[in-house]
Amino acid sequence: MIEVQSLTKHFGPIRAVDGVSFSVAKGEVLGFLGPNGAGKSTTMKMIAGFIAPTAGAAAVCGHDIRTAPIAAKARLGYLPEGAPLYADMTARGFLNFIGASRGLRGAERAKAVGRAVEIAQLDTVLDQPIETLSKGFTRRVGLAQALLHDPDVLILDEPTDGLDPNQKHHVRQVINDMAPDKAIVISTHILEEVHAVCSRAMIIDHGRLLADSTPAELEARARRHNTVTLRTLAMPPDGERAALGQLDGVLGIEAGGAAGEPVFRVIPQEGANVLPAVTAFVAEKGWKVDELRLEQGRLDDVFRELTAGGAAGRDAEAAQ
């Protein structure tokens, strides 16, 4: 439902977005990850039709955002970064205005506003001016605004930024509930959020797409994926430790704690699962095990590995 083809945006000499292509189908929740200034928001603004691309094209439900902007925007719900709202209006007045400008009238509009208010749980603050609302409620008014017309495509720029854990959970719940019949794009730099809501994750840096797959596949790319962490009560003899490193499928072992602490990381060769072999070895040698854990590989690590080069490059540029 979203088609993006070699989308590019230059701000003067800066390439904010550099030839990004992807598409999002119904039922998908795409998480946009990247360091600050990576080009996430710029890409979203281009799809939402707020800024014009330097090159490339974006289409929403088959409507090109440049040649048919109004048709594209009518099928799109968009929450801009920071959820800007008309602060002098009440939540009810604001949602009615959004409904009216989307062409909803009378009973139809009342129904749409009622539905959005229910989803975003705004019923207690409807008649308060938006400027008097807490950050959590303000963000939820922004969310209600985006999904008021029950759009096929939702683009949410950092929808949980600045919310407390309960509010975050609620917003993720809302996204999950809507996911089956919409195409949703969210940007975030909270990596746990990708697990909670996204069926697909894209990492973007320097305006370029660095990775595009499911969160689980991304984790499998982490250096520590399937690493076995082992803590024993007493330090085992050196020879036995060396033997552990010689097991089938083991790439090597490294110390996992402070010097002298009996904690080891058994790093597997690519794709290998060494947990059974390690368990058998430990039982055979009679080590007293305090802790034995299979690491899943953290998204953070993948994120850092993929974007660290970019960050270093930026620092170098800044130093010049």
Add this chain to the structure above:
Amino acid sequence: MNAARTVAVIFRREFAGYFASPVAYVFLIVFLALAGALTFFIGNFFQRNQADLDSFFVFHPWVYLFLMPAIAMRLWAEERKTGTVELLFTLPIATWHAVAGKFLAAWLFAGVALALTFPIWITVASLGSPDHGPIIAGYIGSFLMAGGYLAIGSCLSATTRNQVIAFVLAAIVCFAFSMAGAEVVLGPVRDILPQDFVNLVASFSFLNHFAEMRKGTIDLRNLLYFLSVIGVFLFATVLVLDLRKAE
């Protein structure tokens, strides 16, 4: 959705927005006090002993010079500062719908201010027997002139995120348009450009066109003049927004 309805939706929100803060009432009071004081004390309304409102209308360009930029400055600068411009232009509306809706709201607000000067008309009508033609023409001319100033203000408000800058720029451009027929502007122009061009600049003067209307002649040329100024500056607003709204 048809264009008129979209413009009406934007217009309603914007017009209500003027009255959401006390600023609107302060503005109305300042306008009425200023218009009244200038008419009676500087314009010598009573001493002139004339049953007309010339001493009332003659000050309008000068009052508008500061008050219209004050109404117009928030139109776009505020949207850009708070980021709501991003919300507005990702709704399924065209740029000109928003520009027209907001301008009409500002214009109607100015119209309300102007309409509230009605006691002076009652005063002159009860003291003497004025010719109502020039008064009606004066009100129409004043309203059109306010629209011209507001369109200029709208365009300059779109160029910046800062309302104070928007106000100052609009006041300067409005001043240039007001004074286009006076020696302060024409003198330097005459020094460097041929007479035809001087006449052209002089024909842009708000003051001259308004003065003609005050005399009671609603000439088509004067109507067209103010309407084209409004049209040109609103078109410029659309262009400025399309180019710069995201910066």
